[in-house]
Amino acid sequence: MKIIKKPDWAIPESQVTPQADYLTRRKLLKAAGFGSALLLGTPYDTMAQAFESIQGGDKITPKKLVKTYNNFYEFSEKKEDVHRLTGNFNTSGWKIKIGGLVEKELTLDMDDIKRLFPVEQRIYKFRCVEAWAMTVPWGGFSLAKLVAHAKPLSGAQHVEFKSFYRPKEAPGQATSYYSWPYSEGLSLAEATNDLAFLSTGIYGEDLPKQNGAPIRLVTPWKYGFKSIKSIVEINFVKKQPDTLWNQLAPREYGYYANVNPNVDHPRWSQKSHKVLGEWFKREPTKIFNGYEAQVGDLYKGWDLSKLY
């Protein structure tokens, strides 16, 4: 007997747009005033808009906002400038070194990655530590698949991620004092949770440079800064690795960085967030960004007010 198991984070069938509505979506869109968007938008945009006009709930964030509002200090500390400053960033011939406590060190290029790990689409909510959020259709694959491929040794407890250091291509790296390259880390249990995702695309296209091309991490139950962009190195290690934000300001940017409305950032509240594109409207932030059912077990018995 063939058993098809659905991941529990998937949007249920009951929420899928009925075919009749889908077929008449143009009418719906026009009624909702999206007439011009139909002419300009990609199929993804129109689908996303049909989805939001019928279903409500977490709307997919317009692609344009996701591509023009980026926390990527390697290029600029100004989120709306990043996408204009990535011109010199050369992502061709990109390689990822996988090392540390593994059976055999590996170097994979993007062709290897495409061949080894088939792309799937996932719609995740992304919550930044700065109290804003977006909902993005990511393309990529489970980090667990890469971990399995890397064959970590029994001593490996944590996974360390490192990004690039190219001050000639990334103006922010040339002018700021942060301890580049950007680094992040997960415990092995977190890294092999099904939600942990390596993304190579958004909205059905290749990952734009400003969003972390060609490959980045997405951990939707953690604050966005854990989702390291443009990864060049993945190491399996015994001890919890040092990470950029946590080293710089441990009180403000916890190592675990799980989304938690009950633990405020020292300088602002985390109880609610603004959805990109909204003026004043906010929505309440949920524990683990709403993914408690999937990741809650990882932190059972933890005092989250201390281990933040």
Place this chain on the structure above:
Amino acid sequence: MNVLPRLLVYLCALLPIFYFCYEVFFLGKGAANPVEFITHSTGNATFYLLLFLLWIAPLRLFPPLAGVSKKLTRHKRFLGLVIYFYASLHLLIFAIDQFIASDWVKPFIFSGFASYLILSLMAFTSFKKTQRKLPWKKIHRLVYLILPLIAIHITLKEEGNMTKALIFMVPLFVVENLRFKISRLAKK
């Protein structure tokens, strides 16, 4: 010849609005987080116009610019009120947003609000009538208290990075210090 300084002052007063429109309509900024964008734009307008205004007096130290300084001085009251206008917008949109978020813990609030109170005092004592009645000149020296407050405000906002505050404030501080010393020597 008196038209030119007047034009320059009007241009400076409108520059933040032109720049705002350029960023919104040509660079497409502000769509993702409109409140944050307007807050930053009006804050920057307040900061740069205030610096411009404060540079008018020390310009007198440089002989070729002494004439310009004298002519611009006449427009300082107008410029001050324009600054107050941008500061009010800055505070208003921020306050509405924070009220909705019911989040008042941000540390840069105190330095920002203190600066605003001083600006308010200056704005409301700048009518011709009150200028004559009150020790207006002394009250307006409070503007030099705003400088360190804004330096703190900006530094706290920029993750503790003092670069912006220092780059813009240190030259002014040096020049004003020099002016103060010269005027003391002159009195002796």
